[in-house]
Amino acid sequence: MMFSLLRRPTLTWSTLMKDVQQNHRSTIYSKPPKENIGPVQSFFAICVFAVTLLGPAGWILHHIPDYRQRSPPQT
Structure with a gap:
């Protein structure tokens, strides 16, 4: 699809973007999570993330x- 769009002699950026938007098909599918994550697990994950990022900066x-x-x- 993309190669045929680029071979046009009078292709401009705006026409390329219009063609891409018209021919775009979403291929992302999602389902609800099998297990819900509780507030304790979320709080723990956020704390670990914060310590990982802010710990070295605080040390320095x-x-x-x-x-x-x-x-x-x-030298």
């Missing part, structure tokens, strides 16, 4: 004064 920010007192590495 906490130790900035130590980093400033060090002498620069000698």
Whole structure:
């Protein structure tokens, strides 16, 4: 489909987008979840995610004064 659209001699961006939108068919199917996730599991997952992201940043920010007192590495 896409190759035939690109071979047109007078193809512009707007006509390409119109053709793609007209020929688009959704291929994503979904079903309801088999098991519902409770609030405890959600809270735990959010906490682990936050600690994973914010832990290293907090460590670095906490130790900035130590980093400033060090002498620069000698090369």
